[in-house]
Amino acid sequence: MTTQNLLVELFVEELPPKALKKLGEAFAGALADQLRAQGLASEDSLVTAYASPRRLAAHVSHVWLKAADKAVQQKLMPVSVGLNTEGQATPALLKKLAALGADVSDPAAAVAALKRAPDGKAEALFYDSLVTGATLDTGLQKALDEAIRLLPIPKLMSYQLESDCELPGWSSVHFVRPAHGLVALHGSTVVPLKALGLTAGRSTQGHRFEAAVSPVVIEHADHYAETLARDGAVIAGFEARRAEIVSQLAEAAARLGGGVRAIEDEALLDEVTALVERPNVLVCEFEPQFLEVPQECLILTMKANQKYFPLLDAQGRLTHRFLVVSNIRPEDASAVVGGNERVVRPRLADAKFFFDQDRKKTLASRVEGLSRVVYHNKLGSQGERVERVRAIARAIAQPLGGEALAQAADTAAQLAKSDLLTDMVGEFPELQGIMGGYYARHDGLSEDIAFAIEDHYRPRFAGDALPRSAAGVVVALADKLETLVGMFGIGNLPSGDKDPFALRRHALGVIRMLIEKDLPLELDGLLAGAWPVFGERVVDAHTALADFIYDRLAGALREQGYSAQEVDAVLALRPQRLGQVARLLAAVRAFAALPESPALAAANKRIANILRKAGEVDPHVNPQLLQEPAEQNLYQAMQRFVPEANAQFEAGDYTASLQTLAALRGAVDAFFDDVMVNAEQLDLRLNRQGLLKSLHEAMNRVADLSRLAA
Template identity: 70%
Template sequence: MTTKNLLVELFVEELPPKALKKLGQAFGIELVASLNAQNLISLRAETDDDQESTQFFASPRRLAVWVKDVLVQAPDKAVSQKLMPVAVGLDAAGSATPALLKKLQALGADASAVSGLKRVMDGKAEALFYESTAKGAMLAEGLQKALLEAIAKLPIPKVMSYQLESGCELPGWSSVSFVRPAHSLLALHGSEVVPISALGLKAGNSTQGHRFEAAKSTVVVADADAYANTLEKDGAVIASFEARKAEIVKQLAAAAAKVGGGVKPIEDDALLDEVTALVERPNVLICEFEKQFLDVPQECLILTMKANQKYFPMLDASGKLTNQFLVVSNISPADASAVIGGNERVVRPRLADAKFFFDQDRKKTLESRIPQLAKVVYHNKLGSQGERVERVRAIARAIGQQLGGDLLAKQADRAALLAKADLLTDMVGEFPELQGIMGGYYALNDKETPEVAAAVEDHYKPRFAGDELPRNQVGVVVALADKLETLVGMFGIGNLPTGDKDPFALRRHALGVIRMLVEKAPTLQIIDLIARSVPAFGSLIQDQSSALNDFIYDRFAGSLREQGYSAQEVDAVISLRPQKLAEVAQRLAAVRAFAQLPEAPALAAANKRVGNILKKVEGTVEAKINSALLQAGEEQGLADALKSVAARADSAWANGQFEENLKALAALKEPVDAFFDKVMVNHDDPAIRANRLGLLASLHQAMNRVADLSKLAA
């Protein structure tokens, strides 16, 4: 069948910038999926590139999709429909029953179709099947269905209801709902308009370009393939989100090179996506502000320029903020001085506010603000921020004492005392994202030690996956204490994550604790840390240490699988709940090396068998062997081999050589196999039976110090 390329565009008022990229992709994906489901897209070779066969467009005022090789009509399709069991549809003489005739009539067939019915075994009985040919969908009806489905499935958190303009398809006082009011619909199959409608609009071959710089007030698109070029030429709009983004990146780099001196715009993918969603034809301009504002911490200036103005601050070669910044304008006048001057005037009050907040905040010390934390509610079941600070202090002292003695405990206590005080400053009140960061600056201003100031700044770290960890041990202790207080407290009042809801970021806190224990505090043990944290709450909570311990190990397991370890490897190690999380990577490496040994499958299977035997025994089996009760040669052989292997394995274990510990177990394969081939564990004599169980318990203990090897069994 003949195919042509298809272009569909919805032209609307300005779309939400932070959602534009997602909306554009969802619109295109859903529309193409629906066309595919209706067989309206020609079958392509497996080597075809999806990017060459479809293209999504998203600009501030349009959502569009281009699809290659779309059919005018989908191919006819053979349909086989099950009617009923033969015994129900045919009588003893083989004639159609009334039930069968009624069913055929409902399908548009008559009694003449009975002879053409097929008999096919369906389970234990024969059934009658009616075979027919369904006409393929026409493009107009198929695209209409696809467009409505794509609109309905757009990820819009909140829709607008608006009155239709006069002259629309639905006259009178009709209204529709969409993310933003829609003004036109374009649908071209090659050069032909596809007669579809949506949101009160009929499809045509025209759209609108840039509000101010379009060469033509109405942009007429000759055919589907000419869409992007025509819109850019006549409409002054770069329709492709990715092409517009690439153009902005190119212009940002060119502007920075023009400034010289090794400066570069700040890298921020979220900001870049948002700005891409705000402009239709980007024009990057160089602006500047007064150097006096550089006395304010650069984090404040950067945040206000990015969050409030969508500007790109510029950093010098050492990463220090300069007084120049870049603006991505949506217009390109011959003389840009008015645009530059306007943006410079707009940013000045923002920076002045930041300077004012910074100067005012420094008039009071952090310590003087602490009593006011008693008036700030943290959680209705866990009290105020002031009470929370005292709990964090108690936990920090305990961890600091364990990790570094009196000095570290004292420093951690001081940092924990001051850590939340910046919540009451004007700067953090205006920019909550700066909590901790401003605390560090204000602590230095108050003449606190550099170690304490750094800990105040770092105690929220890591804030997200891949974030930096605290720089010094004081920061590590306070960050651990802060996250453990949250975890223990929330678990203690039953406020746990459910599904994708995690309002207190407990999953992130757990991963932060894991990273710090692995990378910064390898000697600390997780169950001990949780136990040290619970007393700080007194009678406010129920002790949920066991559930919290499981939660943390579950997060750790998930993280390890994301790093490329297999589910078997991770389960083998994590199921033993190793307390020193820093050892886990080494244990995983040892398990992976052990799995490559030829003896590994048999030993893993034997280990699983031993575990199952021991589980069935009532009471506790002591890992103890009485040599005088060993009877069979294979029984004695296993005991001797275990004694020999245990010496080497214990030595390797004591020296932290996990791989050597597991490799030593390879010598047990043959005696273990022989034992299970020749020895009956459940001997009639209770003493012999207990001794054999003790032998197996000793074997199980020796084999499962690094990991539970039964998890490797097929």
């Protein structure tokens, strides 16, 4: 049976731009999946998704007019239920067969056509039938209905359509936006579908203003994108339109020369792609005097409010030019350029006004106002939060840099939240911290303090830079620890995919700073020092928070390519200095590659089981009670190699420490072959348990090697 390519398009009013890409992919994917499930398309059928501001479409290759008939075997019931003692059909069996469409006029013949086969402990009756394959008309209708139902629509709209039936009136339709057209073509043939009150045809609409004809008639499924581009002035494909915008942005920046480039922002690019059907990039500019305002403010207002692409010079500094992606291509674009320049000017003027007004008050003068801003109803005000962060910061800073660092961190922590009360941050919350740094410099504070204020939210996201100064690291650690301890202390924990206070991100930030800065701080000490600053407001959830942080660390390490066994072996010992974890993992990986590793890991697992059953065991060994040659040899080997391994461990050479201990493999194997640990004589049993306890402690300083056992 020959196949044709299929096209389905829904023509609607402007779709939500931030959801368009996902909607397009979901619509095409669900439609193709449903066709495959019904046998109308194969796994080899190619699916192309189209999504523009006013349409969702899918092109599916090699779609059949009718799916192949399919042989199906159905289990009916146990033989004991379907047949009586004489082997004749029971009423229950005949009723079941009739329901399946089988001919039961001759019960004996109907029974003879059935198959008997084992089903668990009993025999069952099976019925073979041929299911007629779905036709494209019915199968595509079902696929389209399901694709519409499964769309990840952010919010449904309800609208009315005039009824097309004999009875007058209106019918309610629920969809992401009002739909006005439906195209369904199998090759060049219209498939008679209905959806959202519409009947399928071959006509759609092009660009609102620049289409060559209206309506745009699609003659063949394979000519969809070409016809829309030629007659409708629309680039139908999301990725094709996005690539066109990227190309035009680069060309426009290159024409200006001097190494100028458009700012890179993938989310903005996706959003703009979802706003235009026929992109046309134009160069605009604003008055250079606005560049006195911090560039972060100008960039944010242009991107967030106007969807413009700011232009940076070769040094990454903002220029007074920007790019706009227009949806029209007039011969004279001066009116479009002028309009966009007029629109952006008040936005930039607002930013300049906020900046000028904010600098009339110092950050220090705003600190008192934080006591009137609620942070959390169980944790008090932002002012109280600041005092807690200050106390935690001083405690962290003292062992890292003494009183000088503690004083710098205290000053930065005191001022870090003050910019929350500024007009600029009130308008653009994304600039909190950044504006604090600018205002700190204006107040005459040192660059170190300004950096610490600016960086104390870092890292804000995966891959974000860490704070640049020691004071910044201290305040960032203190800020994240205050959030984690406070939220855990009131039981406000993440659940499933819900994490409103970004506790997972805060935990990963703490982990990254401790590891990447290799800070000589112990995790338990950090957490223990943070609880008292809350007083009676929270309960001590130290263990739960530590578990949470180690879980985040385990996930991060696995994402970096370490195996689950390696990560479990190292983190089972709860290393306190997270900066050492990478070296511990490297040592475990090197140990696992040794030929002695499997046997020693298995022995470690066996030793752990013996000690667990024995309860409290004293690691002391009396050499006089070592009777068997194998236990004497193990003790002597330990006397030789364990001190060397311990010295290497203390020196931080974890790989060498484990490799030294690998020399015990032969003595350990012989011990378990020849020695009965749980001897009847009490002193012998306790001595042998003590020997194993001392061996276990020596071998598991780097990691729990039993976790490497298969």
